[in-house]
Amino acid sequence: MEPTLSDHVRRVKDRMNGGRNVLTGLNNISAYPIEGTKPDMEQVTLHPPLPDDKFYVATDERDPEALKVISDAGAIFFSDLITIEDRRTFGWPLMITDVQGIVEQGVLMHSAYFYGHALSSLAGAIMNMRGARGADPRTVLLD
Numbered sequence: 001m002e003p004t005l006s007d008h009v010r011r012v013k014d015r016m017n018g019g020r021n022v023l024t025g026l027n028n029i030s031a032y033p034i035e036g037t038k039p040d041m042e043q044v045t046l047h048p049p050l051p052d053d054k055f056y057v058a059t060d061e062r063d064p065e066a067l068k069v070i071s072d073a074g075a076i077f078f079s080d081l082i083t084i085e086d087r088r089t090f091g092w093p094l095m096i097t098d099v100q101g102i103v104e105q106g107v108l109m110h111s112a113y114f115y116g117h118a119l120s121s122l123a124g125a126i127m128n129m130r131g132a133r134g135a136d137p138r139t140v141l142l143d
Helices: 005-024 064-072 084-090 097-109 121-133
Strands: 114-116 140-142
16 A cells, blocks of 8 residues: 555554554444444443554464564564464464464454555455444444
């Protein structure tokens, strides 16, 4: 979406800062108009992220230099969260990117705020899952 990776990371951080502001001002929770869905009240029981908190990035980027730029900006990745104990417990399937993708969907579905690209099928799936669980529509931004 931006001409350089640094510009794109700045854009993401800007959107995440906007998300933190949304979460800070979130008082009356609403849900998407999906039959049988009730607002997820957990959204107002947890503290919003702080300005310098790390943020989770689900990406298929594999270039080590690009990942370092993103990480240096405050991002954490799947590989940062999975421990050797997790790898022992769940075994080789955690090495398969399709399995990682499913785990990441669960993380993103339950995140306080989600920002994604409007042309991404993953972002659309996450938005649908968040809607089904009762996430407030203001806690999602698709660009």
